Amino acid sequence: MEPVDHSDGHGGHGGALVPDEPIANPGVPEHLPRPTDVDPAKEKRAERQVAGFFGLSAICTILFAVSYFTFDVGDNWHVVGGLGASTVALGGTLGLSLLFIGIAIIHWSRKLMGDDELVEMRHPAYSGEADRQRTLDDLRTGYEETGIARRPLIVRSALGSLALLGVPAVILLRDLGPLPGDKLYHTIWGQGGRKITVIEDGEEVEVEVPKMRISRDAIGTPILASDLEIGDLVNAQPEVLFNPERYYVPHAEVEGAALQTHKSKASLILLRMEPEDIKPGKGREDWSVNGIVAYSKICTHVGCPISLNERTTHHLLCPCHQSTFDMTDSGNVIFGPAGRPLPQLPIEIDDQGYLVAQSDFTEPVGPSFWERDYEER
Missing domain, CATH: 1.20.58 (Methane Monooxygenase Hydroxylase; Chain G, domain 1)
Structure with a gap:
């Protein structure tokens, strides 16, 4: 039985010398x-x-x-x-x-x-040009x-x-799942300040819903502007989640899964700094109160909750991917993968000294999506 030479033409061998039939051919049925x-x-x-x-x-x-x-x-x-x-x-x-x-x-x-x-006989691991051509054939x-x-x-x-x-x-x-429609553009902050029709003494009466108070997260107590000191950072939620009757919102809308949805979209970061440190964007001159600013707590990169504050610089850091936002400058991104500033909530003080939202966010909160427009601030 003659061996087969698998030399590579340069004095080496692509594989060992092997016989063309290492074992006797047992034959196959006709x-x-x-x-x-x-x-x-x-x-x-x-x-x-x-x-x-x-x-x-x-x-x-x-x-x-x-x-x-x-x-x-x-x-x-x-x-x-x-x-x-x-x-x-x-x-x-x-x-x-x-x-x-x-x-x-x-x-x-x-x-x-x-x-x-x-x-097909076993062959060396290396395939020569003839083997490759045979494979194609x-x-x-x-x-x-x-x-x-x-x-x-x-x-x-x-x-x-x-x-x-x-x-x-x-x-x-x-x-x-159902398409979100315009739900991505609105939060429950928009429930305050609207006009609704209610039944009083058997008659329909149009009333104005109070502007939404800002409450401390978890405990739900409204926040007095005078309670915050320079450098304070507070996690906040709308009061309607704790006191729906005040805003004429049925319990069914703020319980269970709906409650968690509202909380996730409406979560806030309140920060107080020296008023002269704030550089308000165009049209945002009255969005802060005595150095208190309010921003969405949801990172605009992938939606992580933000809470790491650099007190001396007023920079807010996302713990997930280190996106950094400037709280003194309309929440603009100064570092990291986030592509948009944090949405800012316009706030003011009501007649009892509590912080309230002037309106809903003027832009969608959270990560970007296809239909979303973005204008430079």
Whole structure:
């Protein structure tokens, strides 16, 4: 048995010398042609069967889309085996769609693709140019043996069924949740100062809701401007979350998940500094009170809560990714990945000396989103 030389042409070897047949060839049973290899009619029938399975897959995908819009989740009158019709229909149609594609591919490979037995000897790890070329030739041969070029019916049916599988993916995007609408642009701070109609003594009366007081986070006590000293940093929330009756807000709107949503969007940082340190932006000359400024606590990078204050510089640092905001200069970013300043809440003092919000934030709080506009301050 002659050894095979795998030298690399430079005096070295790409691998060890190995025999072309390291063990005796045990032989393989005599190759028997399949019916589809010798009978054109059976070959054509197998081709139609494969296309039929791809077609069934496409039909099931369409039925998935129909089921999604036909059956409502929770319909008790559509119960199948203890499961709702929506669950059964969606799971059954999508499962059958994938199953028929698998059956079609297996049937295709067993009846129509190449059916030759191959023996491949182990070779050194290094592949020479001849081996690489042989690999490309094998790939080309495999492509030709699939019969794709000669069987356009299978190709078209396969592409059609696979393309339709994108329909369930698009439809299911709807179940990620309802679109937010304009909820990203507003917070509960806007509840104060509005006019509403209430029933008093059987008559409709228009009243003005008091402007929203700023309360200490967790305990909910309103904050007197006179209580804050230079350098104080206070985490705050709107008083409506602790006293909804004062602002004519039903309890149902500030409980459970709704409460957590309101708290996350309305969280504030109050900071008091020397009034002369503040450099108000255009149109923000009256947004502070005796050196007290209020900013959103939500970082504009990815929404982390901010609370690290450099007292001497009045810089606010996000602990997640070190975005740094200047509280003296409209919350502008001076370092880090945040792309926008912190939204500032315009504040004032009511007739009892408590800090209140003049209005809602004039821009959305939190991280950026596609529809959001940004103007330089």
